[in-house]
Amino acid sequence: MSLSRRELFRGGLAAAGVGTLALRADALPTLPSGTLNRYPEFQALADAPLPFVAPTAVLPDKVKPTENNILGPYFREGAPFRAKVTPPLVKGTTMLIRGRVWGFDTKKPLANAVLDIWQADADGRYDNDDPKNPPAKGVYVNRTRVLTDETGYYEYETIHPGAYKIGPDAWRPAHIHYLVRKVGYTNLITQLYFKGDKFNDKDQFIKASLIIELEKVKVNGSAIESGVFDVVLAAAQKK
Numbered sequence: 001m002s003l004s005r006r007e008l009f010r011g012g013l014a015a016a017g018v019g020t021l022a023l024r025a026d027a028l029p030t031l032p033s034g035t036l037n038r039y040p041e042f043q044a045l046a047d048a049p050l051p052f053v054a055p056t057a058v059l060p061d062k063v064k065p066t067e068n069n070i071l072g073p074y075f076r077e078g079a080p081f082r083a084k085v086t087p088p089l090v091k092g093t094t095m096l097i098r099g100r101v102w103g104f105d106t107k108k109p110l111a112n113a114v115l116d117i118w119q120a121d122a123d124g125r126y127d128n129d130d131p132k133n134p135p136a137k138g139v140y141v142n143r144t145r146v147l148t149d150e151t152g153y154y155e156y157e158t159i160h161p162g163a164y165k166i167g168p169d170a171w172r173p174a175h176i177h178y179l180v181r182k183v184g185y186t187n188l189i190t191q192l193y194f195k196g197d198k199f200n201d202k203d204q205f206i207k208a209s210l211i212i213e214l215e216k217v218k219v220n221g222s223a224i225e226s227g228v229f230d231v232v233l234a235a236a237q238k239k
């Protein structure tokens with residue numbers, strides 16, 4: 001499915017509706033969690049105590065635009081802006097995902113990028129996967145939009161998605177769908193996967209560059225998962 005110009009425009013309006021953010025000069029790279037380190041050049045920052053006064057963050061040259069991935073059949077336009085994807089206290093392991101959106105052309109973080117996030121519940125079900133029982137208009141379950149801040153940063157809380165079967169020996173491992181839009185950049189449709197998922201090798205769509213490692217963290221006695229997923233957008237083709 002391709003997005004119409006009107007849909008693109010609506011994405012831009014959504015960003016404008018919550019105010020225009022200017023990128024802060026001291027925007028930092030996302031600090032890696034645990035042993036995960038997508039950008040080894042930033043290890044010094046990760047080990048530094050916060051608050052950390054850093055030079056203006058620049059994406060390392062070798063970091064490429066984030067790879068795309070299939071949209072899948074379950075995207076819905078118009079999810080609400082909220083930092084928690086799932087309803088309160090639903091079944092599943094709590095997970096925190098955070099990261100920054102970057103411009104590949106400028107090597108700088110991008111403020112005001114809009115990320116559509118959608119996923120299955122802990123049982124591998126989407127809110128619109130049963131044609132006989134579609135979601136009510138305006139009701140969005142396990143979907144959100146988030147906006148990057150003045151440092152290109154975003155975060156959301158959710159639960160670890162369930163895997164689901166799509167064929168006799170074909171599975172979709174746990175994954176989270178992303179559609180990232182920013183004026184002046186090519187829309188990115190992609191998915192986030194998790195290292196160690198037993199179904200990763202049963203999936204024909206997964207890409208190695210989209211797999212992150214989750215760190216187990218104790219919060220108030222409960223084990224949660226935390227991961228970092230930075231997104232690098234390619235500039236839109238000039239006409």
Ligand SMILES: [Fe+2]
Pocket residue numbers: 072074120172175177
């Ligand atoms: Fe999916």
